Amino acid sequence: MNKILDGLIGWPERVAGYLGWLAPLFARLVVGWVFLWSGWGKLNNLAATIENFAGWHIPAPHLLAPFVSGVEFFGGLFLLVGLLTRISAGALGVTMIVAIVSAKWDMVDSLETLLGFDETEYLALFLWLAIAGAGAISVDHLLEKQIASNRMAASPLRRTRTNA
DSSP states (O other): OHHHHIIIIIHHHHHHHHSTTHHHHHHHHHHHHHHHHHHHHHHTTHHHHHHHHHHTTOSSHHHHHHHHHHHHHHHHHHHHHTSSHHHHHHHHHHHHHHHIIIIIGGGOOSHHHHHHSHHHHHHHHHHHHHHHOSOSSSHHHHHHHHHHHHHHHHOHHHHHHHHO
16 A cells, blocks of 8 residues: 555655756746737727726726836746746736726636636736746745845854854
C-alpha cells in the first residue's frame, strides 16, 4: 500500500519539486502576453473602448477606459518579465471581476456558465499569481534576493559578528 501511495502521491510531488519554477513562469507568459496585446489594442482604439464601457454601464467611461486599458497593457508587460507580479495580477484580477459583472453578468444562468467565461479562468490565474508570486525566473525574485541581502548586511547581529 505504501508503494502505491508513494507512486501516486510521493513520486509526483518529488518531480514537481524540480519543476516549481515552471508553473508561475508559464502562467505569467500566457496571461501577460494576452493582456499586453489586449491593452495595446484598447489603447489604440480608445474611442471604441470608451463606447463599449458606456454600453456596459461602467461609470465614467472616458476615465476608466484608458485607465483599464493601461492596467491591461502595463500589467501584461509586468507579468511577462515578472515585475510587481502580485500587484499586477491583483489589478488585472479586479478588471476581470468588473468585466464579468458589467459585461457578462446578464448571461449567467448557472455556476457552469459563470465558470466557463474566459474572464473567470483568467481571474483564477490572476488570483494564483497574486498569492503565489512570480516564481524563481522573474525580476521579482531577483529583487527579493537583493532585499534579503541588504537586510542581512544591515542586520545588527551581522555587524556585531563582523566587528568582534
